[in-house]
Structure formats: C-alpha cells, structure tokens
Amino acid sequence: MTAFVASFLHLESQELVKYLLRETGHLHRGQVNPKDLLDYLKLKYLRFDFMTELPKEAKETFVGTTPRAMISFHDRLVATDVSLNPARTTFSVLHEVGHYILPHHQNTLYVCDRKGMSFGTHLLFEREANEVAADLLFLGDRFDLESNSRPVSAGTVRTLACQFGASFEATARRIAERSYRDCMLVCFSNTSSAIIDAPQNLQWNVHYCIPSASFANRFFQKLNSGSVPENVFAALSEEGRDIERSERGELPIVYHADLQPRRFNAEFFYNRYNVFCFLTPTGGV
Numbered sequence: 001m002t003a004f005v006a007s008f009l010h011l012e013s014q015e016l017v018k019y020l021l022r023e024t025g026h027l028h029r030g031q032v033n034p035k036d037l038l039d040y041l042k043l044k045y046l047r048f049d050f051m052t053e054l055p056k057e058a059k060e061t062f063v064g065t066t067p068r069a070m071i072s073f074h075d076r077l078v079a080t081d082v083s084l085n086p087a088r089t090t091f092s093v094l095h096e097v098g099h100y101i102l103p104h105h106q107n108t109l110y111v112c113d114r115k116g117m118s119f120g121t122h123l124l125f126e127r128e129a130n131e132v133a134a135d136l137l138f139l140g141d142r143f144d145l146e147s148n149s150r151p152v153s154a155g156t157v158r159t160l161a162c163q164f165g166a167s168f169e170a171t172a173r174r175i176a177e178r179s180y181r182d183c184m185l186v187c188f189s190n191t192s193s194a195i196i197d198a199p200q201n202l203q204w205n206v207h208y209c210i211p212s213a214s215f216a217n218r219f220f221q222k223l224n225s226g227s228v229p230e231n232v233f234a235a236l237s238e239e240g241r242d243i244e245r246s247e248r249g250e251l252p253i254v255y256h257a258d259l260q261p262r263r264f265n266a267e268f269f270y271n272r273y274n275v276f277c278f279l280t281p282t283g284g285v
C-alpha cells in the first residue's frame with residue numbers, strides 16, 4: 001500500500017498577504033505603502049536605468065523584451081526600472097515582494113520583464129507573483145467591499161484606481177473579477193500597425209475577457225471575436241478626453257447557437273493603450 005504523504009501546514013498566498021498587511025499596519029489604511037512592506041521584510045529598494053546599469057549577463061537574457069524589476073535574495077535588494085510610471089512602479093515592487101514571500105520562490109535572483117508581469121502570462125511563478133501583487137495593491141478584501149457598493153462603470157474604475165494607487169487596467173479587471181453582480185470586462189487591443197495606419201483606421205479586436213463568476217455562470221465565459229465600433233473609438237480618442245467619459249450603448253451578442261442574440265448594455269472606455277468595455281445584462285445589474 002502506498003504511504004500517505006503529509007506536509008507541513010501550507011500557507012496559502014492569500015493568508016500570507018493578510019498577515020503581511022496586518023503586520024505592516026495596513027488594516028486601516030486607504031492605500032498600500034510599498035515602503036512599509038519592504039522595511040518590514042528588511043529589503044532595500046533602488047530605482048535605476050536597467051538598460052545601462054544591469055550587469056551584462058542579466059541583460060543578455062532579455063533580448064527582445066524589457067526588464068522592469070528585479071529582486072536579489074542575497075543582497076536583499078528590490079529594484080525597478082526608472083522608465084516605469086508610479087502605478088507600474090508600485091505594482092512591480094509588490095510583484096517582487098510576491099517572489100520574496102512565496103515559499104517555493106526562494107531563488108538567488110529574479111529579473112522580471114514586461115511580458116512576465118503582464119496579465120495572462122503563462123509563466124507560473126510570474127503569475128503567482130502577480131496575484132500576490134494585486135492582492136497587496138487592493139488590500140485583500142477591502143477592494144471587493146468598495147467596488148461592490150458602487151456601479152460597474154468607468155467612473156468607478158477612475159475613482160478606485162486613484163484611491164488604491166493602481167492602474168486603470170488592473171482596477172477594471174479587479175472590478176469584474178470580484179463582482180457579485182453579472183458583468184464582464186472586455187479588453188480590446190489594437191491589432192493593426194500604427195506605423196502604416198492612421199489612428200482613425202486602427203482595428204480594436206477582443207484581446208481578453210474577465211467575467212464575474214455569476215456572469216460566466218449565467219451567460220458566457222468570453223467573446224471569441226468582435227471589435228470596437230469605429231464611431232465609438234472616434235469619440236473615445238478625442239484629444240484630452242478623460243477615461244470616465246465613456247460611450248454607452250447596447251450590443252447584440254450571440255452566445256448560444258439555438259438562441260436569438262441577446263442585448264447587453266455596453267460601456268466603452270479608453271486608457272490610451274487599450275479600449276475596454278463593461279458588459280452588463282439589459283434591465284440592470
């Protein structure tokens with residue numbers, strides 16, 4: 001008979017996050033302070049230009065991609081690239097904290113690039129570190145309470161991104177992911193060449209979808225195809241237009257071969273990198 005294998009108490013990453021937030025006095029704060037986390041973990045922090053100052057061997061592993069952040073366990077050092085904006089810098093520091101606190105991530109060095117730190121990376125360790133970063137950034141369950149007491153809208157994305165010091169995209173994703181209501185975030189990315197095409201001719205096609213649990217249960221998991229209507233993008237891309245000035249309408253969506261298309265409320269908004277849309281069933285959420 002094969003022996004049963006016991007293991008030590010496995011601390012889930014969410015438990016580690018909760019512990020770290022509690023120990024660093026974040027229970028009653030409105031926004032995460034990466035410096036307090038680094039101090040608590042006795043990690044030093046530096047910000048420098050990776051392309052000129054990283055050792056040659058480290059740079060050679062990054063042909064064709066852009067390193068953004070690193071952690072050296074031996075030096076107890078976290079560093080981020082100078083080119084990152086404040087929201088990305090915070091996320092990158094929290095990502096490295098993720099590598100540091102996750103028990104099986106103990107390594108000598110991680111140098112993390114844009115691809116690994118992006119949503120949907122296929123690299124397991126990078127994905128796990130991203131999850132810890134998002135849980136720290138949104139203060140565990142705190143975000144869920146805030147977002148579920150507000151409408152699912154571009155206005156809420158703006159408000160909560162500012163409140164939590166997060167990017168618009170990470171905030172929009174979290175709203176859909178953690179929603180108790182029926183909603184889906186659709187992200188559209190630009191698939192044509194900006195060099196050849198004039199901005200007004202850019203095609204914005206479905207890149208990824210995040211349904212809330214109840215939306216996925218009741219309707220569908222993702223859109224296989226679809227693009228942003230040209231007139232909608234023309235309006236969203238007006239000079240100086242704020243993210244919360246969205247475009248609202250209704251979209252007919254076919255999601256079952258035997259059913260007629262069903263209409264959904266669609267609110268489109270644009271963060272100057274991607275176009276997003278919140279889908280909600282008509283008749284309110």
Ligand SMILES: [Zn+2]
Pocket residue numbers: 095099110111112113116125126129
């Ligand atoms: Zn990483």
